[in-house]
Amino acid sequence: MKPAPLEYVAPRSVEEALGALDEDAKALAGGQSLVPLLNFRLARPARLVDLNGIDALAHLRRSAGTLRIGALTRQAVLERSRLVRDGWPLLTQAVGHVAHPAVRNRGTVGGSVAHADPAAELPVALAALDARFHLRSPRGMRTLDAAALFHAPLMTALEADELLVEIEVPPLPRGAGTAFVEYARTHGDFALAGAAVVRAGREHAAVALLGAGPTPVRAHDAERALCAGATAAEAARLAAAALDDDHRRALTTELVRQAIEEASA
Amino acid sequence: MRRSRTVPVDGAADAAWGALAGPAWSGPIGFVAAGDAAYAGTLRLIDADEDRRAVGGHAQARRTTGWGGVTASFAARPAPGGVALDAEIALSGDARADDGEALLDAVAARLEAAVRAGAVPAPAAAAGSPADDPAWRRRLAARAVLAIGIGAAAGLVGARLGRRR
Numbered sequence: 156m157k158p159a160p161l162e163y164v165a166p167r168s169v170e171e172a173l174g175a176l177d178e179d180a181k182a183l184a185g186g187q188s189l190v191p192l193l194n195f196r197l198a199r200p201a202r203l204v205d206l207n208g209i210d211a212l213a214h215l216r217r218s219a220g221t222l223r224i225g226a227l228t229r230q231a232v233l234e235r236s237r238l239v240r241d242g243w244p245l246l247t248q249a250v251g252h253v254a255h256p257a258v259r260n261r262g263t264v265g266g267s268v269a270h271a272d273p274a275a276e277l278p279v280a281l282a283a284l285d286a287r288f289h290l291r292s293p294r295g296m297r298t299l300d301a302a303a304l305f306h307a308p309l310m311t312a313l314e315a316d317e318l319l320v321e322i323e324v325p326p327l328p329r330g331a332g333t334a335f336v337e338y339a340r341t342h343g344d345f346a347l348a349g350a351a352v353v354r355a356g357r358e359h360a361a362v363a364l365l366g367a368g369p370t371p372v373r374a375h376d377a378e379r380a381l382c383a384g385a386t387a388a389e390a391a392r393l394a395a396a397a398l399d400d401d402h403r404r405a406l407t408t409e410l411v412r413q414a415i416e417e418a419s420a
Numbered sequence: 421m422r423r424s425r426t427v428p429v430d431g432a433a434d435a436a437w438g439a440l441a442g443p444a445w446s447g448p449i450g451f452v453a454a455g456d457a458a459y460a461g462t463l464r465l466i467d468a469d470e471d472r473r474a475v476g477g478h479a480q481a482r483r484t485t486g487w488g489g490v491t492a493s494f495a496a497r498p499a500p501g502g503v504a505l506d507a508e509i510a511l512s513g514d515a516r517a518d519d520g521e522a523l524l525d526a527v528a529a530r531l532e533a534a535v536r537a538g539a540v541p542a543p544a545a546a547a548g549s550p551a552d553d554p555a556w557r558r559r560l561a562a563r564a565v566l567a568i569g570i571g572a573a574a575g576l577v578g579a580r581l582g583r584r585r
Contacts, residue, residue: 215466215468216468216469216470232466236467
């Protein structure tokens with residue numbers, strides 16, 4: 156099938172894009188999720204606002220120790236970046252699990268976040284890294300953390316006339332190890348479950364779960380337990396304790412245990 | 421293989437950094453390596469480290485005739501006397517080590533031009549797409565004729581065998 160008739164707009168600046176966004180519009184970044192939805196007519200916007208001509212949104216830089224990811228940064232750029240691999244290895248580990256190279260060449264970091272698929276890897280990794288999301292609208296800028304941004308499957312705090320412009324990732328604690336582990340039936344498929352872990356001894360622990368809820372879930376009980384000296388297995392059991400389904404709970408427990416051990420090694 | 425070199429550029433380090441951190445030197449890239457092997461591809465700015473004043477980039481190019489590709493992941497930063505370039509080069513197909521050096525020459529030339537000009541717009545690909553090369557098109561046409569011929573022959577044989585049954 157092909158998309159229903161729509162108006163196509165290709166702004167060259169964020170201001171132009173904001174002027175074109177409203178209740179009947181959808182922003183197009185890499186199109187790896189939106190275009191299939193359009194083709195199946197599951198999404199029928201009256202206007203498509205193509206962000207690909209806005210160079211100001213395609214940047215990846217470290218400034219004052221903080222990683223700044225433009226919303227239009229391709230996933231392949233994140234994957235190839237030595238800066239990210241050295242400073243924020245969790246992002247490199249997570250993005251390697253996103254679909255296949257062809258999808259990552261086109262897909263964007265901002266698109267993955269704004270789409271808010273509960274099985275997406277990057278939102279989970281960003282949640283574990285305490286990332287902050289900068290949203291811009293005609294009313295101004297606001298900054299949210301992952302807990303405030305992600306509301307439900309495919310639903311975020313983004314208003315209809317609002318655009319995710321940048322993601323800010325703070326530096327990792329000194330000596331931190333990271334790991335991203337997931338289970339999918341076939342390579343590149345949506346994962347059934349997964350875990351992103353940041354661990355710096357007993358000083359810092361972050362455990363974010365994939366597929367454990369409608370949004371990326373931070374396992375605060377497990378984090379506190381790790382800082383108090385719990386083993387990987389004990390913390391993993393706490394992280395998955397809230398899951399109802401036996402299979403998913405067992406799978407998540409094992410993945411979290413693996414991730415904690417890998418991050419602690 | 422790992423290669424390092426300094427691209428000689430006059431001027432202040434601030435100006436060099438300003439040009440490196442801009443996206444203007446990204447774009448199509450083309451060069452001719454030793455033995456007249458023409459390559460076409462792209463050069464991309466990957467990341468910019470404002471704290472350490474270094475940029476990361478990725479260049480990749482494929483032979484416009486024949487099989488072969490070269491890629492280079494590199495870091496560039498202002499250094500005394502110019503821009504220091506550290507690259508990791510990978511080859512595939514019929515590409516030779518000289519072709520990797522030629523890719524690095526093309527990257528260095530683009531960086532040098534960008535730093536000299538402040539920032540230059542990316543030129544169009546010098547070597548163009550393989551589809552623009554008449555020799556490549558002739559070979560493609562010959563292969564297509566051969567494939568159609570084999571297909572037609574197989575169809576005729578199949579039809580004849582079917583009639584016998």
